[in-house]
Amino acid sequence: MNAMARHDTGSEERTRVLVVGCGIAGGALAAFLEERAGIEYDVVEVADAFERIGYGVSLWANGVSVLDDLDVLEDVTERGTTPEKIRLRTASGRADSTLELPAIGAGPQLVAVHRADLHDALLVGIPRERIEFGTTVTAVREEPDAVTVELTTGERRTYDLVVGADGIRSAVREHCFEGEQLRHSETAVWSFWTDADGSFPEVMTSVSGPSTEAFLVAIGDRGLVNVGTKRGVEADEKPTTTELRRALSDLGWILPETLERRRGELFADTVREVSMDRWVSDRIALVGDAAHAVHPIAGMGAALALEDARALSRWLASLATVPAAVDQYYLTRREPVRAVQRDAALMERFVLAESRFLRAIRDGLLTATPVLERVLERRLRELAA
Numbered sequence: 001m002n003a004m005a006r007h008d009t010g011s012e013e014r015t016r017v018l019v020v021g022c023g024i025a026g027g028a029l030a031a032f033l034e035e036r037a038g039i040e041y042d043v044v045e046v047a048d049a050f051e052r053i054g055y056g057v058s059l060w061a062n063g064v065s066v067l068d069d070l071d072v073l074e075d076v077t078e079r080g081t082t083p084e085k086i087r088l089r090t091a092s093g094r095a096d097s098t099l100e101l102p103a104i105g106a107g108p109q110l111v112a113v114h115r116a117d118l119h120d121a122l123l124v125g126i127p128r129e130r131i132e133f134g135t136t137v138t139a140v141r142e143e144p145d146a147v148t149v150e151l152t153t154g155e156r157r158t159y160d161l162v163v164g165a166d167g168i169r170s171a172v173r174e175h176c177f178e179g180e181q182l183r184h185s186e187t188a189v190w191s192f193w194t195d196a197d198g199s200f201p202e203v204m205t206s207v208s209g210p211s212t213e214a215f216l217v218a219i220g221d222r223g224l225v226n227v228g229t230k231r232g233v234e235a236d237e238k239p240t241t242t243e244l245r246r247a248l249s250d251l252g253w254i255l256p257e258t259l260e261r262r263r264g265e266l267f268a269d270t271v272r273e274v275s276m277d278r279w280v281s282d283r284i285a286l287v288g289d290a291a292h293a294v295h296p297i298a299g300m301g302a303a304l305a306l307e308d309a310r311a312l313s314r315w316l317a318s319l320a321t322v323p324a325a326v327d328q329y330y331l332t333r334r335e336p337v338r339a340v341q342r343d344a345a346l347m348e349r350f351v352l353a354e355s356r357f358l359r360a361i362r363d364g365l366l367t368a369t370p371v372l373e374r375v376l377e378r379r380l381r382e383l384a385a
């Protein structure tokens with residue numbers, strides 16, 4: 001039993017945590033609580049079972065270090081790939097640079113993996129019966145010494161801490177935090193898998209065109225294609241395949257044929273972002289997208305979710321009270337999250353640039369390989385720190 005479990009409750013009872021949502025943040029938090037902190041926890045997940053959501057994610061050094069701490073890095077890299085170069089090209093082909101990822105530390109700087117494989121790896125050590133599927137909270141009431149929740153099962157339970165790890169449309173956020181924090185972006189995203197043979201690039205590649213970017217990476221014999229395009233309006237309508245075809249045609253090169261050779265389902269969604277001044281109260285903490293969903297152009301949402309889980313579990317294990325641990329969790333995560341939010345806003349403007357002027361600047365930058373390598377190295381060192 002850790003120190004907090006005794007001090008906080010004033011008895012020998014262990015601290016009880018409810019994790020709402022078992023995606024990337026919730027899965028990682030459960031894994032940390034299971035392995036490290038010795039805190040009692042329950043997990044409720046609204047879905048009846050985990051689906052293999054079709055998109056792939058890339059995790060930079062900050063996310064990679066969390067996987068290492070959870071002892072699942074080897075598993076994840078075996079399921080995915082560890083690119084050592086990034087190719088940046090424009091739709092016109094006028095700019096086409098290949099950057100070497102610098103070697104910093106012992107592990108990989110980048111891992112690209114199917115989201116479902118990452119999720120499976122995080123949950124390897126969690127007995128499935130610990131996850132209460134098809135269940136969520138219908139009410140959350142915070143009191144000075146405890147939080148009472150009502151569940152869809154009709155049960156009422158009391159915890160020392162409730163963690164909202166329930167993604168962009170977080171019910172915990174809705175129940176416990178006021179004000180409008182969810183914003184629909186103008187961007188539509190699609191993700192699909194295709195054959196990685198023939199013309200599919202061997203090097204991980206980003207292709208930028210007017211208002212549009214595609215990201216391609218080969219993972220085994222399958223090629224992942226993520227596409228983002230600005231639609232000009234903040235719309236919540238599901239993006240169509242016709243819009244995707246138009247975006248791929250604007251990008252040209254091999255993009256249109258990747259869709260023709262698609263394997264499996266097409267993932268399509270509009271981008272939503274969450275920004276909040278403070279995403280904790282004394283006994284309620286949000287983690288991952290529930291707290292701060294960032295534009296996927298930054299390629300950072302999953303890494304932030306993993307970092308949140310590690311930070312919260314560490315503070316819970318080391319501080320004497322739940323409110324103190326939650327406060328420290330927020331204070332230590334606030335700046336790194338804001339830095340990513342600022343980067344994401346900048347990247348959205350430049351990578352998905354609409355105006356000719358911004359596109360000219362972007363395309364010019366993409367030819368300056370040594371400068372880009374220096375910028376990339378500096379950012380990777382920051383992320384690895």
Ligand SMILES: Cc1cc2nc3c(=O)[nH]c(=O)nc-3n(C[C@H](O)[C@H](O)[C@H](O)COP(=O)(O)OP(=O)(O)OC[C@H]3O[C@@H](n4cnc5c(N)ncnc54)[C@H](O)[C@@H]3O)c2cc1C
Nearest residue numbers: 021023024025046058136166167288289299300301302303
């Ligand atoms: C196309 C695309 C590409 C992306 N690429 C990258 C990338 O390259 N790199 C990167 O780092 N990130 C990327 N992201 C973002 C990343 O996937 C998310 O930031 C990450 O999944 C957030 O994890 P999470 O656990 O907070 O939320 P989620 O993974 O969404 O998990 C939330 C969980 O909560 C459950 N849930 C929802 N509501 C409730 C409820 N009311 N009660 C109980 N459970 C509930 C859900 O079923 C789910 O299991 C991408 C996203 C998209 C859409």
